Amino acid sequence: LExxxxxxxxxxxxxxxxxxxxxxxxxxxxxxxxxxxxxEQAGKDATESWGGVGHSTDARDMLRGGYIGEIHPVRTS
Numbered sequence: 687l688e689x690x691x692x693x694x695x696x697x698x699x700x701x702x703x704x705x706x707x708x709x710x711x712x713x714x715x716x717x718x719x720x721x722x723x724x725x726e727q728a729g730k731d732a733t734e735s736w737g738g739v740g741h742s743t744d745a746r747d748m749l750r751g752g753y754i755g756e757i758h759p760v761r762t763s
Contacts, residue, residue, distance in 0.1 A: 687731070687757060694729025700754065701732040707754040716748075 693700035699711045727735055
């Protein structure tokens with residue numbers, strides 16, 4: 687999650703939803719809430735806020751197009 691946290695600007699915006707990392711940079715300008723709407727969650731786990739808003743099928747498809755990978759828990763010994 688530390689690496690995702692570095693991606694929190696309009697030049698590079700990543701977020702996490704249900705343990706999956708997505709690059710949403712190219713969608714910031716298209717966000718119905720304006721660029722700030724997407725940036726508000728950039729660099730964070732956005733699972734709760736994503737689920738709390740009625741996103742369209744198109745929005746879900748765009749999100750899938752930005753899939754990067756999954757967050758794996760850090761193991762400590």
